[in-house]
Amino acid sequence: MAISLLLVAAASSASAAPATTNFRAAGKIYCLLSKQGGPQASCDIKKHSYPVPPKPSSCIDHSYGIGAFVLGNAKADYVCTGQPLWLNPEPGDVLAAGKSVSLGPVSCSILTSGVRCTNESSGHGFKISAKKLKLF
Numbered sequence: 001m002a003i004s005l006l007l008v009a010a011a012s013s014a015s016a017a018p019a020t021t022n023f024r025a026a027g028k029i030y031c032l033l034s035k036q037g038g039p040q041a042s043c044d045i046k047k048h049s050y051p052v053p054p055k056p057s058s059c060i061d062h063s064y065g066i067g068a069f070v071l072g073n074a075k076a077d078y079v080c081t082g083q084p085l086w087l088n089p090e091p092g093d094v095l096a097a098g099k100s101v102s103l104g105p106v107s108c109s110i111l112t113s114g115v116r117c118t119n120e121s122s123g124h125g126f127k128i129s130a131k132k133l134k135l136f
Contacts, residue, residue, distance in 0.1 A: 022085070022092030023101055025110045027130050029067075030085035031092075031117070033103040041106045041117035042069035043128050044085040050133045052078065068126035068133055070106070070119050076126040076135040 020034040031043040044067035052065030059080035066084055070076040085091065095101070100109040108117040114129030127134045 018103070021101060021103055022088060022090060023108075024091055024094045025115050026094070026097070027114065028086070029115050029128060030088070031101075031108055031115060032085055032088075033101060033106050033108065033117075035104050038072035039104045039106045039119060039121075040069060040071040041108055041119075041125070042079060042085065043067045043108070043115050043117060043126070044079060044081075045128060045130060046084075046086055048130050048133070050129075050131060052133075055080075065133075068117075068128055068135060070117060070125045073119065073122035073124065075124045076117075078133075078135075 019036050020032060022030070022032050024030050028046045029043055031041065033041045055064040061080050061082040063082065063084055064080045065078045067079040068076050069079055095110045097110050097112045100107055105121040106117065106119050108115055114127060116125065116127040118125035125136055
């Protein structure tokens with residue numbers, strides 16, 4: 001079942017760790033990690049050739065399946081959003097393969113063939129590239 005994902009950017013102060021962080025990976029993959037609403041990671045990709053299952057009736061947004069997210073300890077799912085991450089006015093730095101980003105228990109690793117994000121507490125996450133999207 002798809003869940004609409006709402007990620008809210010938070011203002012960060014110099015003394016506090018950021019509540020969100022954005023980055024991009026080669027192949028036009030846009031990602032966001034956040035502590036708001038529970039630890040979460042989401043990645044969207046502009047162009048992909050991976051198959052997407054039929055849009056569930058619970059998803060009314062047009063961009064179902066443009067990416068994946070993992071929220072809290074739940075299993076990862078397809079993104080159902082009206083605002084793709086590539087529309088973010090501050091999409092973050094482009095990271096090269098071999099780099100990783102963490103925020104709380106959620107971490108994303110940049111691979112030569114995409115991005116892998118995991119909630120280390122639950123083991124759930126996803127791996128996304130232009131050709132394949134795997135949820136776990």
